[in-house]
Amino acid sequence: MYKFEKSFYSKTSMYSFGVVLILFFSMWVSTSKFVHIDMALLGYAISSAIFAIGLTIRMSFWMWRKATNRVAKRSVNNLFNKERLKRNSKAIVITFIDNIVLQKFIFQRSLYRGIQHFMISWGCIISFGITFGLTFGWMRFDLIDPETYQIIVFNVPTMKMAAHGLFAEIVYNGLNIGAIMVLIGAAMALYRRITNYDVKVTQRFEFDILPLLILLAVTVTGLILTVLYTFLDGWMHHYMSLIHQVTVIVMLVYFPFGKLFHVPIRPLATAVPMSYQEVVKVDTKACKSCGQPYSNEDQIADVQAILKSQNFDLQLSDGTYLSDYCTGCRRRMRAMKQMNLEAPKGNPYGPVSTNNGIHISGFSKKRSEDFYGIDQDSKEETENEPVSR
Amino acid sequence: MNKIMYLEFERCIGCRACQAACRECGDHDAKERNYVEYVDFTESRQTFPMLCMQCKDPACARVCPANAIQITEEGVVLSAMEEKCIGCRNCTFGCPFGIPKFDFETNKMYKCDMCYDRTRHDIAPMCASVCPSDAIRFIDFDEMQQLRRKRTQMNLVEGKKPQEGNKWDYVPEFFGVYTDSQS
Numbered sequence: 231m232y233k234f235e236k237s238f239y240s241k242t243s244m245y246s247f248g249v250v251l252i253l254f255f256s257m258w259v260s261t262s263k264f265v266h267i268d269m270a271l272l273g274y275a276i277s278s279a280i281f282a283i284g285l286t287i288r289m290s291f292w293m294w295r296k297a298t299n300r301v302a303k304r305s306v307n308n309l310f311n312k313e314r315l316k317r318n319s320k321a322i323v324i325t326f327i328d329n330i331v332l333q334k335f336i337f338q339r340s341l342y343r344g345i346q347h348f349m350i351s352w353g354c355i356i357s358f359g360i361t362f363g364l365t366f367g368w369m370r371f372d373l374i375d376p377e378t379y380q381i382i383v384f385n386v387p388t389m390k391m392a393a394h395g396l397f398a399e400i401v402y403n404g405l406n407i408g409a410i411m412v413l414i415g416a417a418m419a420l421y422r423r424i425t426n427y428d429v430k431v432t433q434r435f436e437f438d439i440l441p442l443l444i445l446l447a448v449t450v451t452g453l454i455l456t457v458l459y460t461f462l463d464g465w466m467h468h469y470m471s472l473i474h475q476v477t478v479i480v481m482l483v484y485f486p487f488g489k490l491f492h493v494p495i496r497p498l499a500t501a502v503p504m505s506y507q508e509v510v511k512v513d514t515k516a517c518k519s520c521g522q523p524y525s526n527e528d529q530i531a532d533v534q535a536i537l538k539s540q541n542f543d544l545q546l547s548d549g550t551y552l553s554d555y556c557t558g559c560r561r562r563m564r565a566m567k568q569m570n571l572e573a574p575k576g577n578p579y580g581p582v583s584t585n586n587g588i589h590i591s592g593f594s595k596k597r598s599e600d601f602y603g604i605d606q607d608s609k610e611e612t613e614n615e616p617v618s619r
Numbered sequence: 620m621n622k623i624m625y626l627e628f629e630r631c632i633g634c635r636a637c638q639a640a641c642r643e644c645g646d647h648d649a650k651e652r653n654y655v656e657y658v659d660f661t662e663s664r665q666t667f668p669m670l671c672m673q674c675k676d677p678a679c680a681r682v683c684p685a686n687a688i689q690i691t692e693e694g695v696v697l698s699a700m701e702e703k704c705i706g707c708r709n710c711t712f713g714c715p716f717g718i719p720k721f722d723f724e725t726n727k728m729y730k731c732d733m734c735y736d737r738t739r740h741d742i743a744p745m746c747a748s749v750c751p752s753d754a755i756r757f758i759d760f761d762e763m764q765q766l767r768r769k770r771t772q773m774n775l776v777e778g779k780k781p782q783e784g785n786k787w788d789y790v791p792e793f794f795g796v797y798t799d800s801q802s
Contacts, residue, residue, distance in 0.1 A: 292686065295684075295686060296681070297681065297682050297683055297684045297686075297709065298684040298685070298686070300684075301684040301707065301709075302684070335706075335724075335725055335726035335727075336725075338724045338725045338726070339701070339725045339727075427645055428645055428646040428648070429646070430645075430736075431645050431646040431732075431735055431736040432646065432691075432697055432732070432735060489702065492700075492702040492703050495685055495703060495705070496705070498684060498685060498705050499705040499706060499707075501684070501705070501707065502705065502706055502707050506707060506708075507708070510723055511723055525708070525712055529707070529708070529709070529712065530712060532709070533682050533709055533712045533713050536681065536682045536709075536713070537678060537681065537682060537713060540681050542678050542681070542715075544678070544715050552715045553712045553713065555717075556717070557711055557714075557717030557718075557719075558656065558717065559717070560714075560715065560716060560717030561654055561656060561669045561716060561717045561718075562656065562658060562659075564669070564715075564716050564717075565628050565656075565658060565667040565669065566658060568628055569628050569629060569658070569667075
């Protein structure tokens with residue numbers, strides 16, 4: 231295995247090679263040795279392969295990060311732990327339904343944003359599913375008799391449907407339905423991005439608005455295509471289909487490198503109920519100083535390991551780490567350190583002395599400058615500042 | 620731009636005007652992101668304000684498994700990107716100063732961003748602009764240096780000498796945003 235890995239430029243290129251190989255093999259299987267391949271979709275197929283490579287590269291680099299790696303590793307270990315079967319399945323099902331199917335947390339942010347995101351995400355999932363299914367030949371329709379179509383998935387004949395039935399119409403218009411959903415959602419999102427002053431604080435054109443414009447370009451050209459062949463007898467259809475193809479390729483190539491990359495990282499959210507906080511807002515680990523529960527053992531162990539692997543020295547003199555204390559205690563520790571109010575040495579949990587002996591002439595205690603006799607000195611120093619700061 | 624956020628904990632009178640102002644800031648969604656807390660309530664009524672240090676190499680961003688915490692070109696550490704944050708709260712445990720806050724309902728972390736839309740244009744952040752006792756100040760780098768020097772001198776006059784081990788106890792904390800442009 232090591233030798234095989236060394237024959238590649240990097241691990242990432244090895245993974246990319248594997249992904250492309252799997253894609254090619256799946257095409258080979260599902261189009262029964264490329265007999266049923268749809269040559270009209272070749273451009274889409276190639277750009278989808280580039281999309282897969284880009285996604286693999288980004289995922290590999292993301293997984294290589296110390297924090298991601300640690301969290302993902304613990305989750306994978308927990309996933310195959312038989313004692314945790316109940317907790318795992320519950321976590322996966324609940325996260326899948328709440329975060330991906332219903333997207334509850336976005337609806338909590340506001341109803342407008344919820345609807346907007348729901349439209350975009352489900353429109354995209356439908357469209358991507360159909361596009362990839364057709365371009366890689368994973369799914370195709372065979373006419374078995376003049377009135378009946380059969381859906382063939384991975385070269386395995388599955389269900390049959392009447393050629394003009396309701397279900398068939400839904401399947402034929404799947405891309406149109408997805409496109410309309412994305413159109414509504416992306417238009418809502420663009421309107422919000424342009425008018426809302428709050429989002430303007432941190433938004434960047436190339437990161438937040440460009441993906442919306444790309445999505446809009448894809449959906450609008452795709453819908454124009456439908457209008458052209460249904461109402462205008464295919465007038466300009468050929469040119470429009472090329473333009474649509476270009477927009478789709480731009481989107482697929484852009485996908486792994488821009489804002490849309492948040493989609494493949496979302497499944498990591500299962501790690502939270504699976505390995506960290508099982509029930510929302512219920513903590514199990516107590517703070518070392520105040521005794522209030524603020525976290526759980528596994529998570530603090532992970533945080534400490536991640537910080538240690540990146541050379542953060544956050545260990546205190548008594549051997550504890552700053553992450554062993556709750557956030558409130560950590561803030562207080564910093565303020566006491568700054569004000570020189572720390573507890574006497576030897577008993578870090580003992581009572582503190584708030585009189586540190588340092589007096590500052592605050593706003594209520596102003597003394598005249600000649601009391602200190604440093605007026606002249608400070609004037610001299612402002613003219614030739616010391617080099618070291 | 621060469622402005623510094625300058626905190627003097629001792630000057631805090633606990634009025635919480637900074638928190639009220641923080642709630643009003645753009646993109647803060649009516650939730651305060653700074654803290655005013657008692658040092659030790661049983662000992663005295665001394666409070667202290669606490670803001671994000673805007674670290675150069677932030678621990679919160681380093682422990683984030685989703686890579687959601689970004690730093691702007693001015694050096695401001697922003698809240699977790701809403702689309703990436705998976706809600707694990709690693710940042711709140713990783714931060715050595717206990718700054719990031721977490722909202723369970725909307726499943727996202729939010730933290731002091733130094734009122735990015737204001738400080739980006741050299742306007743004082745909300746908290747600094749309302750603080751009545753100058754515990755939080757948004758001042759020039761040179762002014763900060765002068766204040767630090769004065770404070771050290773004052774301690775020397777009062778007979779306390781900083782030594783190698785504790786010299787930092789004699790200067791208040793400063794942090795802020797640096798850029799190279801000197802215009």
